[in-house]
Amino acid sequence: MxxxxxxxxxxxxxxxxxxxxxxxxxxxxxxxxxxxxxxxxxxxxxxxxxxxxxxxxxxPVPKKLFDCLWFEGEICILFASSNQGKSILAVQIADAISKGRPIPGFRLEADTQPVLYADFEMSEKQFEIRYGDGEGNFYRWSNDFMRAELNPEADLPKGYTNFEDYVIDCIEQFIVQTRTRILVIDNLTYLATNTETAKEAAPLMKKLKQLKTKYDLSLLVLAHTPKRDSSKPLTQNDLQGSSRLIQFCDSCIAIGSSVQGSDVKYLKQLKARNTAYEYDEDNVVICQIKKTDGFLHFERIGNGKERDHLRTAFEEKNVQRTEVMSLAAQGMTQRDIALTIGRSASFVNRLLKAQST
Incomplete structure (x- = not known):
């Protein structure tokens, strides 16, 4: 004693x-x-x-950063398949917070404040092209919108075993020096190349949660979903490395594609801790991707049922059949085709056999 x-x-x-x-x-x-x-x-x-x-x-009661989908003090994961507009929406959310102006149709309660957008996806030139009109006119950002990309000349200092840990420490250094409390990471795949496994996902999410707790941060983390069946509703299981990532995050938003148009997307709420579910499968948020005055953005056009935006099982099978035949013509193995389209090797084998008869 x-x-x-x-x-x-x-x-x-x-x-x-x-x-x-x-x-x-x-x-x-x-x-x-x-x-x-x-x-x-x-x-x-x-x-x-x-x-x-x-x-x-x-x-204080946490304030809304992006409607009831992301609150102050939360780690929120925003995920979708490739080319569905994850980065477009994330930049739009960051821009709204940095200016204190809500995205039309979405509530923003937090005060105007600095945001760090850690961009591991786009190059400087890609960013310029995306937010310009092609005639030399560019979107005007708030000085509180800070974008970071990797320094190609940076070497790994002594004491570090991997570059990802060094990047996280650099983010922490920026947070300490600037007192920035809003952080967007685009995307998770860079910081942990294999988020499909719990071995990779758990340590990474622990580090992000430690940062959140230590500095009272709000984090929006972009993540990927493997190729999926577009005839089925979005679920937590569609998130790459879902079991561990979902466990450590406070809220989760998914972006789905729509059969109503290539520029039409829908947002679905898949996890919430500070609020009741408002945007579930019976009330998804329908948006259209537009570019106005050099700014690529999501425009809210209504609400609806998720099933109205999904392919039928027959349509999905036809799409996958066309994709399988195209990949097979390029010389890909059945196993590689299966990994590409997110289906089993036996499914690919059956389609190819049916096509040859």
């Missing part, structure tokens, strides 16, 4: 004695001191339910 040296402090009465109020105040101070020590058990902090609620009352 640990021995404690306790120093008592009493308020004295005008006659030099100890007052009852002083005695009670000192006992209350000692009780708080001992309670604080007793609540720490190594990796655990243990308090009663009432104590947790009392502590939480003094903390």
């Amino acid at each position: 640990t021995n404690h040296l306790i120093e008592l402090h009493f308020d004295s009465s005008p006659l030099g004695g100890v007052t009852l109020d002083g005695l009670l105040a000192e006992f209350d101070r000692l009780d708080q001191l001992l309670s604080k020590e007793q609540e720490n058990f190594g990796a655990l902090i243990v308090r009663s339910g009432n104590e947790w609620l009392e502590r939480s009352k003094s903390k």
Whole structure:
């Protein structure tokens, strides 16, 4: 048992004695001191339910950053298949926060503040092309919108075993120096090349969660989904490395393609901790990708049911049949074709056999 040296402090009465109020105040101070020590058990902090609620009352209620889909203090994952507009929407959200102007149709409650957009996808030239009109006119950003890309001349310093850890430490250094509290990472695949496995996903998400807790951050993390069956609704299982990534994030948004047009997308809420589900399969947000004054963006055009935007099973099979035949004509093996389209090798084999008969 640990021995404690306790120093008592009493308020004295005008006659030099100890007052009852002083005695009670000192006992209350000692009780708080001992309670604080007793609540720490190594990796655990243990308090009663009432104590947790009392502590939480003094903390501000998280504000909406992107409607009810992303709140302050959350790690939110935004995922979709390739070329569905993940980066377009993420930049749009970051731009809205940096200017304090909500995206039309979406609520923004947080104050205007700096945002760091860590862009591991686009080059400087690609960024220029995306946010220009082709005639030398470009979209005007707030000075609070900060974009970062990798420094091609940076070497791995001593003490690091991989470049990804070094990148995370550089992000932390920026956060400390600028006090930026909103961070967008585009995308997760760069920081962990194999997020399909728990071995890779868990350590990465732990690092991001540690950053969030240490600096009171709000993170929007972009992730990928492998090729999927477009006749089926989007679920958490469509997220690459879903089991571990979903476990560590606070909220999750998926972008789905629509049969109503190549420029039509829908947003679906797949995880929420600070709110009830508002945008589920019966009330997805329907958007259209547009470019106005050099700014590529999502425009909200309504709400609807997810099933109205999905292919039928027959349509999906026809699309996959065409893709399989095209890839086979290029000389790809059945196993490689299966990996490309996200189906089993036996499925590919059956399609090729049926086509040859």
